[in-house]
Amino acid sequence: MRFILIVVSLASWCAFAEQDVGSFYEVSTDGTTAKLKAGETGKVIINIKAKNGAHVSDEAPLKIELSSKQSKLAKEKLTLADSTNKKKEGETTYPDPRFEVGFTPTAQGPTTVEAKMTFFICTEKLCSRQTKNLSLPVEVM
Numbered sequence: 853m854r855f856i857l858i859v860v861s862l863a864s865w866c867a868f869a870e871q872d873v874g875s876f877y878e879v880s881t882d883g884t885t886a887k888l889k890a891g892e893t894g895k896v897i898i899n900i901k902a903k904n905g906a907h908v909s910d911e912a913p914l915k916i917e918l919s920s921k922q923s924k925l926a927k928e929k930l931t932l933a934d935s936t937n938k939k940k941e942g943e944t945t946y947p948d949p950r951f952e953v954g955f956t957p958t959a960q961g962p963t964t965v966e967a968k969m970t971f972f973i974c975t976e977k978l979c980s981r982q983t984k985n986l987s988l989p990v991e992v993m
Contacts, residue, residue: 873980876906877973887991890960896925896988898951898967907946908932909979910939912972918953922963923990926954957992964989 878901885894898916900908908914916930927934930951937947949971957963967986972979 873973873978873982876904876975877902877908877982879969879984879986881986881988884965884988885955885990887993888957889993890957893954893956894990896951896953896955896965896967898969898986900949900969900971902946902948902973904975906973906975908949909972909974910946912974912979912981914949914971915969916951917968918965919968920955920963920965922959922961922992923955923957923965925965955990957990960992962989963992 880899880901881897882899883895883897885896888894896918902908910932914932918925918928918930930953932949934951935947935949936952937950939945939947955965965988967984967988969982969984969986971982973982974980
């Protein structure tokens with residue numbers, strides 16, 4: 853009986869933690885190029901901003917896979933090492949990861965850049981794997 857109580861308590865806590873983790877971060881693409889002329893190079897910008905005392909783990913894997921059928925990407929696979937915000941030597945705080953990747957459309961008209969993200973958001977009490985899929989529209993004139 854005690855074992856069942858522990859399992860039910862743990863399952864309830866995990867379900868609560870899973871629902872609540874979204875309040876610990878936000879993903880922003882502010883600054884991403886939305887319009888450009890054919891042949892010009894745009895920029896995809898992805899920010900993961902931790903909130904409420906949380907941080908993006910620098911020990912667990914962070915992976916972003918970029919793709920686009922109508923654009924050539926400067927880089928298709930990103931890790932935490934590609935972040936423009938780096939943790940400085942001896943620093944105890946965790947900087948919010950920020951990524952910038954160039955892209956060049958190969959044709960006029962509407963296009964998209966897709967991003968599949970996997971990262972871990974952590975607090976003092978939990979670390980939870982997060983997955984996000986983004987579709988960033990771009991108008992090519």
